[in-house]
Amino acid sequence: MAQNYGCSINSPAEDQESEENSPLLQKQAEQLLVPPKCCSVRCNLAIMMFFGFAVVYGLRVNLSVAMVAMVNGTSTQPDSNDSKAKECPVSSDTLNSSSQILDQPDGVPRYPWDSEMQGMLLGAFFFGYLFTQVPGGYLSGRFGGSIFLGGGVLCTAVLTLLTPLAAQLGARWLFALRALEGFGEGVTFPAMMAMWACWAPPFERARLMTLSGAGGNFGAFVAFPLTGFICHSLGWPAVFYCCGGAGCLWAVLWFILVSDEPRTHPRISDQEKEYIINSIGSEGGSHGWSVPLLPMLFSVPLWTIIITQMCSNWSYYTLLTSLPTYMDTVLHFDLRQNSFLSALPYLGGWLSSVLSGVIADSLLERKLLGVTAVRKIFTVIGMLLPAGLLVAVGFSGCSGILAVTFLTLSTTIGGASSAGVFMNQIDIAPRYAGILLGITNTFGTIPGVLAPIAVGYLAKDHSLLGWRKVFCVSAGVSALGAFLYTLFGTGKIQRWAVSDDRTETGTEREH
Template identity: 35%
Template sequence: MLARNVLWYVVFVGFGINYMHRIHINIILVGMIKNMRSGNGSLPISECTTQHSVFENQTAGIKIQTDGFDWDERQQNYILGSFFWLHWLTQIPGGMLARHFGTKKVFGLSNFLSCLITFCIPTAAFTDFRLLVFLRVLQGFITGVAWPSMHHLTANWIPPNERSKFVSSYLGSSVGVALTYPLCGYVIDMLDWKAAFYTTGFIGVIWYICWLWFVFDTPALHPRISAKEREYIQNEIGQVLTKRELPVPWKDVLLSRPLWMVAISQWGGIWGFYTLMIQTPTYFRNVLGWDIKKTGILSGIPHLSRWLFSFGSAIVADCLLKKKILSRTNVRKLATSSCTLVQGFMILGLALSGCNGTLATLFMIAAVGVTGAVSSGPLACVVDLSPNFASVLLGLVGLMANLPGFMSPLVVGYLTYQNQTSVQWQKVFFVTTGILFVTGILYVIFGEANVQPWNDGSKSLKGKKKVYKCEKEMTLMSLVVDSAEKNDKVSS
């Protein structure tokens, strides 16, 4: 098997682990909260459980949790959103660390340390609510370096026309979500919520051992790659990837319109995606009234569809590029439109589905699924703009794109505080739809995916080139003077 194919699988699972520890608490929190009884001692039932649904007896089997934590909606959303409070701070450092120390160390240690923190969460929860929040903040801060660091590996390993397919491995994150929700749901149902944390932590440690064995920062460092594959990769990426480490042209990067368009589109797309990813278990449980196992399964299915859509759209995108049916810019615009505009329409449908469990599930699956095109759109576009500074650019994009991680839970907490109704959740989905439409339209109008002039460091090296040119001219003048002096001596 080709070394870069093995790399795809290990990276794929790595992103699954990354998201497993990012979102496991979204479903586990449902099992941690005490079910508050009403005045007559009965369990409050959501408005939707009294209406007709194709999911018969959807409240049957719901366990009344008499022990647990009495955290209200605002406290719960602090826990859900705290992961992202400092997550954005390490986006740019993640890219720069990868350039100096390599993706193998940065991405690997980021995931591994996150796993170790997961083992500590149950103890923190029993100790103090604030300690739990602190651990989630720390976890988010550490894992913030993971995503931008991976683009450095992609730039060093993957030929330009194979990037869409390889970047689809990033969507292992979606498979991680798809498996984590039902896994945690079943573990909580069979054992307890503490066991769910320990299970996900153990899985992450096993992955880290495989990562250390199979992954290397460049083809040249890989001890088991074939000479033919190494030569092919080096020839393909050598056209746009500079071997020497260049200084980052910060001014050009920060004033780059194409990069800002990627960041804006990612901000909108991630707002929609995070809103659905973080809040789905709560929405299914509190509004539609489903038990923990069904909540876990139906919360995970949309993310499986996201990965499938990502893989399919990546194949289509690479085909369009290889056959030159569409320009690289138009391929990226097509994919980004799916992440924003199409997702917006699906969430609008979710908002209007009300208590219809069938429609809510279908629109949820579709809304999350179409975001899979992010691997062929914004994520691939970052490498297109500048292979040499891809990790740094992804850090900048991630800095902006991860803001919805803590902003969205605050909005949801404000709109649904002590009011878990379909009408209030409809407002959440309307806000999300508006954000997706605006950001998607901006990218379609102003976005592009061409290699930028500053990718080769020409502007940052401009001063050095001038100095070299002056030194060269002075040398030539010196030679002319010496030659003239010699001629005068000979003549005399």
């Protein structure tokens, strides 16, 4: 296997020429008979993944909204004599509505967790999530991703059903349970990437992968208001029973309907099977037991993806875990308003991520831009502009309308990065896409651990200044990631990712 322990940096023109001469793209340029996309097996797989990741994010964020109802408000509110607690006025309607909503049904427990403890509990999921990314990606690339994606969701769903019991036993038990949920869910995204390495033709990668990954934003959009409604109607324990049950149901359907690759799918047409296999070529499929770990370690493009995703995820996880707290303690929305407005930004993110995938594939298919240019454009748009809008949120003061508008615009535009850095692993090493996503997601999950803790520290007094610091830090980190990716990002297949048969013919020199 060809190995490259360094990394040469070519000019943009050389990058584009290299990408256009890539055998993967040449396969698509040939006169392959392209079967209809509508109702195809690959499109159905993307839809199944879409709903799977909607469930995944529902299981992940349910605690963010339920926490408002789980916690005894008298123990977490700032001192009434503190002027910072009165920065944003609370209307009498909101007070009455909030008191009615937060009064849970008889027998539903409430807990005296302060803001630091809440931050630890919200970040606990990501402690476990860190540890299964790389093993999940490696094993998915070796044995196929369907069992790991379905199994990860199923395990997380079953554990979610035990959340009320763990909370009753104490904060330490809940922390451990959430960490175990993260441990089970950590294999899902690497497994998705490993499956698309076998299923996604090069000119359809962006639209298929952004459609499936957009389920995350859709899940957050649905989970936030649905969680608020269930908390109000049935009490917060019902949130975890409903989310866990939905995850179990989806897992059953997944195992019945999905196969690891086109060759083993019982209901795929011969035309579609031949199209997918021929267009992907030798770079898809299983990577075997060995992987080029040392070349990966010294790969500048891979480290660029890692750092950029860490920077992007800081702001994403900050909003995902802490936005309901901001809506509650600063803007003083009641729980039903809180859950709906917390969900609104993810509606825009869902729509823009799907649209960006279609546009990115169109640019490549028409040869208007090379892979590197497309990935950089969508990454910069999806990180730099949202960073500026986050700063605007920090200076929006007590205006709920301005804050929600800026947050919605920020997350909507941020969806564009789905067609950029977040699918770059399959560009630079299709064969190892699963394990690369495991590696990048492992590092990318670190902000999920640190961001809620940082929010708990920076905004512990629930002041406008504290939350301004939260939003400005998130914006600065995102801008740094966009700058680094502009300098060092690439869409070229790396030498260490080239298969043995192509190495023997010397085609690796094109990369």
